[in-house]
Amino acid sequence: MTLDALNYWVSFILMMIGFFGIVSSGNLLKKLICLTIFQVSALLFYISVGYVKGAAAPIIKDVIIDYVNPLPHVLMLTAIVVGVASMAVGLAITVRIKEEYGTIEEDEIAELDFKKHKRESKKK
């Protein structure tokens, strides 16, 4: 019985592993890497929902009757694309941040911003 829900469990635990990585790491690129794990876990959940024991991949042949559910596969193809798209944009922004600030550590960026803010307030 326990093994039946294993796939769902793993996908949720992976999701939380990714989430922990996003929250706990201060490096922007590391956050992106953890974000990828976070997103991939959702894919695992969908594909597990669509699985049928002993059924074949959804390519119609005459002899087989049972096929797994094709719909989650279609949805997840889209989700994979969305994932890589947001990662590409995130990487581009990270590279720009590195060029502008010289660092991609969250706390150092905050410090630089704070210094700039203080300078602006003083000018007044």
Add this chain to the structure above:
Amino acid sequence: MQEIVVLRVVVRLLLPFILMYALYILFHGEVSPGGGFQAGVIFAAGFIAYSLVNDLASLQKILPHFVVRIINALGVLIYAGVGVTTMFMGGRFLGFSAFRVLPADGQKLGIMLVEVGIGMVVFSVIMLVFYSFGERSGDDS
């Protein structure tokens, strides 16, 4: 750079096969796993492999920046264009059945065209992203 001669020759030999394989995935997607998206990725991977062993400039000579951008826009326009064409032929948006007398024939044609569109967009976007990053890094070194 002597030690990578082998690599260079191998990649140059492999490139046509990678591209062929991408086309196979594209046009065989109806009966086997695969389709436009995967084909675009593999097509781009071939070119990226080529530029990894040579350099970015030599790749951009074969495949200039503006060509990729045109492919990019064209891919979206093909996809949307197929949809608009079906509207003109009396169907709904992306209702491929309107293409032919037999709905299934129309579907087959429409799916093929759409997959080509996806493949073009995916290929060109990956190349664009690769170029953008590559140009930046070329600048720093």
Add this chain to the structure above:
Amino acid sequence: MIFANLPVLLVIIPLIAAAICTVLPWKHSPWALATFATFASFLCICKIVVQIYAGSTIIYPMGGWLAPYGIEYRIDKLSAIFLLLISGVASFAIVYGMPATQKEVAENKQKFFYAIYLLCFSGLLGVLATNDIFNIYVFLEISSIATYALVAMGKDRRALVASFEYLILGTIGATFFLIAIGLVYSMTGSLNISDIAIKIRPVVNTIPIKMACAFFTVGLALKIGIFPLHLWLTNSYTNAPTFVSSFLSGTTTKVGVYILIRITYGVFGHDFSYIDLPLGQILILLGSVGILVASTAAILQNNVKRMLAYSSVAQIGYIILGIGMANVPGASGAIIQAIFHGVSKAAMFMAAGAIMLSVKGVRLEHFEGIGRRMPLTITAFIISGLSLVGIPGTAGFIAKWYLLQAAIASGMWTVFAVIIISSLLTLTYVWKIIEVAFFEHMDAGRGSVNEAPLIMLIPMLGLSFITIIFGVWPVYMTGYVSQIVTALFGG
């Protein structure tokens, strides 16, 4: 052929224009094309709204596949009013955006900038028009990814950090949304919203559905910028280019509100989401605290754009309050508030942007003496500001009126007090700007500060007069909204 396909045309015209935009070689042509596409889409929507006002719901099956097997577009009264809001604000903003973008975005990047704007715009429209829950996710992601890029184009380097924050939180929100869709799909086997609403009834009390409801709300709360999750919102509105902050403030969060209403009321049912689950109390609590905290924060700001951003968080609090109270006046108030907060906040960001371009700064001291130099711009700003406060005669008043009624109807006197107090707080920060603009004198060394060009003035004045028109003659709007709300409550 055109009229039969209107529902899809309104989304794909901007999309096709975006693809063409990226390869246009001439200087102003991307802007011209973007404006054309926005207006074309706006006209399509106007035609649809006329049809819907007559009482019909428009259904359009994509590819001719009937729901639930294919994706269908279904435009009813609720989506129509939001479509009108988004495309209306976008039409005003794109006209306004030309001079601002000319100054803020590098010449060779403008065509991509407009292309991404068009993608963002049509993504939002796609979310509103569709009746397929996964399609909502896809189009939401189009507009979100476009938004990250647009925000990152701000001149200040802080725009990049804001955009990155937005990307991380937005993607987390989207993934929560995706998991929620997966949970609902695994329990109902359908993706069509109307179909789910029927199939969910027998299983509505199971744990996965409750979980799904929670995930939807958290995911959307991230996208809307509900109070404790609002950090990305203030940072990105402050640092984004002028055109982008005026466009986004009127549109993106409102689309999130639309999805929240559509899913909690339309799919799960208001009695399940807000009474069986403690969602109502949570939203009311977050809304009230958010209104008070964000309004106070807005008073303390010295940067006018940041002040407006905090004010947005506070105003979103009102919408959340209305949704959370889950009664007829509450929902009506929330919808009216969403619409007119979009309109007036867009006008205020436009005015602040115009002043910023003209005096080269957006801090409070830059506004000194603006009242005499840029009278029309400041007029637009003040009218919209008064609508935010909820002065009678503006549309903001109607929304607040409904919300107060809702608070009375559900007997929540704390909420009643919160609405009254926060109106005073809102008045304080709007007054701060009026005071600086009219009663302080501009430094002589500032040089010539002139009225904003006509192309910027017309959109912001237009938007601010809309709030007056609907504030003075609210009958059409309230009648229409009450029809929406009756449908939501299953009347």
Add this chain to the structure above:
Amino acid sequence: MIDILHNINLVANILILVFLLCIGVSVVRARNLLVASVLLGIFSILMATEYLVLAAPDVAITEASVGAGISTVLLLLGIFLVGEKEKRVKGRKLLPFIMVVSIAAMLVYASGGLPVFGSGSSPAQSGVASYYTKNSVIETGVPNVVTAVLASYRGYDTFGETLVIFTAGIAVLMLLGKFGKNKNKT
């Protein structure tokens, strides 16, 4: 137990899931970004294998080519530009850890109410999905149901997917693009 051993698919499933968890944890723990991104590549390959085990070859191909291929290349390019070392951040681990563990516990609890894994009669299988497997060959003439649903039944979603990637491409071009000439900072 013997029953399970007969089914090689299930054994593979469990093994891969355990590996996935291990690699997931080590990605988060890795201090060096280069190591983390290579581990992420391995993670994707394992995920692709898992999809294959769950009879989703289309998704497996995509995950292998995108997740393990393109993502890794992009990440490596990014790391080349921003440097590979991650600074050690102290004092922000405990609270997130408690939060994450509690959410995970809630989710695991919630998964008890889900339809049994691999059951052929769950709502997800008997809903619209069975229509696709029954009718797609007749209606579209395409034996690969995933392709048929992707490009025709839900073709509009795929149009959206194409636009997502298009948007990302244009966005990266706008943010980083130099168009081969001037160094224009926006």
